[in-house]
Amino acid sequence: MSTPDFQLKGSTVTVVVLELHRYTPELFPAQLEERIQQAPALFQGSPVVVDVEQLLIPEGQLDVPGLLDQCRGAGLRPIALRGVGESLAEAAADSGLAILPAAASRQRRNIREEAEPARDVEIRTEQRAAPAARPTRTITRPVRSGQQVYAEGGDLIVLAQVSEGAEVLADGNIHIYGALRGRALAGVHGDAAARIFCQHMDAELISVAGHFLLSDGIADTLHRKPAQVALEGDALSVEPL
Amino acid sequence: MAKIIVVTSGKGGVGKTTSSAAIGTGLAQRGHATVIVDFDVGLRNLDLIMGCERRVVYDFVNVINGEATLNQALIKDKRTEQLYILPASQTRDKDALTEEGVAAVLEELKGRFDYIVCDSPAGIEKGAQMALYFADEAIVVTNPEVSSVRDSDRILGILQSKSLRAKEGEEPVREHLLLTRYSPARVAAGEMLSVADVEDILAIPLLGVIPESQDVLKASNQGEPVILNDEAQAGQAYSDAVDRLLGENRPHRFLEEQRQGFFQRLLGGGRG
Ligand SMILES: Nc1ncnc2c1ncn2[C@@H]1O[C@H](COP(=O)(O)OP(=O)(O)O)[C@@H](O)[C@H]1O
Ligand SMILES: [Mg+2]
Numbered sequence: 001m002s003t004p005d006f007q008l009k010g011s012t013v014t015v016v017v018l019e020l021h022r023y024t025p026e027l028f029p030a031q032l033e034e035r036i037q038q039a040p041a042l043f044q045g046s047p048v049v050v051d052v053e054q055l056l057i058p059e060g061q062l063d064v065p066g067l068l069d070q071c072r073g074a075g076l077r078p079i080a081l082r083g084v085g086e087s088l089a090e091a092a093a094d095s096g097l098a099i100l101p102a103a104a105s106r107q108r109r110n111i112r113e114e115a116e117p118a119r120d121v122e123i124r125t126e127q128r129a130a131p132a133a134r135p136t137r138t139i140t141r142p143v144r145s146g147q148q149v150y151a152e153g154g155d156l157i158v159l160a161q162v163s164e165g166a167e168v169l170a171d172g173n174i175h176i177y178g179a180l181r182g183r184a185l186a187g188v189h190g191d192a193a194a195r196i197f198c199q200h201m202d203a204e205l206i207s208v209a210g211h212f213l214l215s216d217g218i219a220d221t222l223h224r225k226p227a228q229v230a231l232e233g234d235a236l237s238v239e240p241l
Numbered sequence: 242m243a244k245i246i247v248v249t250s251g252k253g254g255v256g257k258t259t260s261s262a263a264i265g266t267g268l269a270q271r272g273h274a275t276v277i278v279d280f281d282v283g284l285r286n287l288d289l290i291m292g293c294e295r296r297v298v299y300d301f302v303n304v305i306n307g308e309a310t311l312n313q314a315l316i317k318d319k320r321t322e323q324l325y326i327l328p329a330s331q332t333r334d335k336d337a338l339t340e341e342g343v344a345a346v347l348e349e350l351k352g353r354f355d356y357i358v359c360d361s362p363a364g365i366e367k368g369a370q371m372a373l374y375f376a377d378e379a380i381v382v383t384n385p386e387v388s389s390v391r392d393s394d395r396i397l398g399i400l401q402s403k404s405l406r407a408k409e410g411e412e413p414v415r416e417h418l419l420l421t422r423y424s425p426a427r428v429a430a431g432e433m434l435s436v437a438d439v440e441d442i443l444a445i446p447l448l449g450v451i452p453e454s455q456d457v458l459k460a461s462n463q464g465e466p467v468i469l470n471d472e473a474q475a476g477q478a479y480s481d482a483v484d485r486l487l488g489e490n491r492p493h494r495f496l497e498e499q500r501q502g503f504f505q506r507l508l509g510g511g512r513g
Binding site: 145160165 | 394413
């Protein structure tokens with residue numbers, strides 16, 4: 001018997017879930033674009049599971065190919081549909097995407113009803129399985145404009161500057177010992193306890209677990225000073241170090 | 242060992258070709274066999290600034306395509322011993338420079354020269370990436386304004402991620418900042434970034450500051466690299482930069498606005 005040229009393995013990956021609450025084809029692309037602009041690096045080309053379980057319109061009315069085209073147009077890569085009911089089964093199968101079973105629906109629906117969402121779209125990242133602890137990623141040279149560094153599954157330490165137009169991301173904390181003039185996104189997969197520490201706060205954007213602030217939202221008193229960023233409730237707090 | 246030095250910037254019109262000509266000439270003046278290679282296919286400016294445009298027969302692309310030997314294409318400078326120019330093609334498209342072709346030509350040049358100065362085209366795309374790919378050192382030419390500094394930052398990122406040295410995990414490309422077209426008066430007036438501002442943003446060692454000067458334009462119109470003009474401040478500043486490149490210590494000059502005469506101040510021309 002010959003050995004096959006491949007191996008089939010089980011693996012867990014982190015995916016972005018696009019949870020649809022309402023769907024208005026005319027409004028959707030702009031809303032999606034707006035969300036993506038908050039963290040373009042995170043969403044560009046990233047695999048996405050489109051979850052229609054909580055969609056509030058009669059399912060039969062959903063134009064599945066149209067929705068998927070709009071997602072692709074925004075730079076997302078839909079890989080699966082989730083929570084598809086009977087009336088959509090055929091359209092879902094035709095889309096060629098994988099069909100995933102609904103995620104713990106009862107429970108989530110209850111939460112949803114308490115807090116009425118303000119938007120039609122909510123993009124969340126979801127950890128499908130807890131990854132093994134990863135070592136901290138340490139960068140010794142400047143992260144320059146146009147460059148992006150991502151510490152997957154752990155913390156990021158930058159011993160130099162992060163230039164304007166550069167982007168650093170981590171699943172955990174971010175420590176920057178030079179100037180932070182670009183974008184720093186900690187806890188990009190939802191870790192609300194993640195923090196950003198820097199010696200010279202001059203960021204274009206800071207974000208923890210998807211909650212973000214632009215430069216004009218950071219107090220002038222902290223400008224170019226050592227600072228730390230943490231998530232308190234629903235808002236980012238930026239404090240002197 | 243021969244050294245490959247790329248003169249690069251991201252932004253166009255900042256003084257790459259002017260600097261390539263000056264620094265290449267300066268290295269040769271100091272006794273190092275030097276060739277300046279024009280990577281700006283389609284524009285071909287270096288030969289004009291070096292004053293050898295009428296002597297171009299074959300070019301870089303001809304050598305890559307095997308249509309001419311390196312000896313046929315190299316132009317010997319008439320003023321400075323040990324200095325050669327490898328001109329770019331004016332007619333070809335930018336894709337004419339292939340990685341294998343460039344590698345082979347540079348390898349051959351390494352056998353003959355101490356310094357290979359590569360004059361990069363503008364931009365951060367393929368042409369500029371080809372010019373910096375094989376570099377050991379990079380002179381990043383920057384003007385004291387925000388967009389030029391930002392482009393230099395980008396090119397520094399590319400040097401550290403896309404150069405051969407980065408790919409092979411070797412010692413990183415050595416970076417030098419060359420601030421050109423510097424006008425102390427405009428800095429004082431708040432119209433331009435200062436040396437300190439640019440150093441702070443780019444955080445790489447300062448090789449030199451070249452003042453904005455009419456002498457540069459005059460020199461390029463005459464086809465004489467400005468470094469040959471000992472009287473000109475810009476020429477002196479380039480000389481200092483070449484000395485620093487070779488490891489000498491030279492204080493930076495021409496950073497301050499020139500003192501105004503007593504009468505000018507009396508007449509109210511002063512700045513307070
Ligand atoms: N120090 C300087 N002072 C005044 N003009 C300068 C100076 N350096 C360059 N220039 C002028 O700027 C223009 C662009 O220079 P060039 O060397 O061709 O730039 P690049 O190769 O980066 O496109 C030319 O007209 C040149 O004469
Ligand atoms: Mg040029």
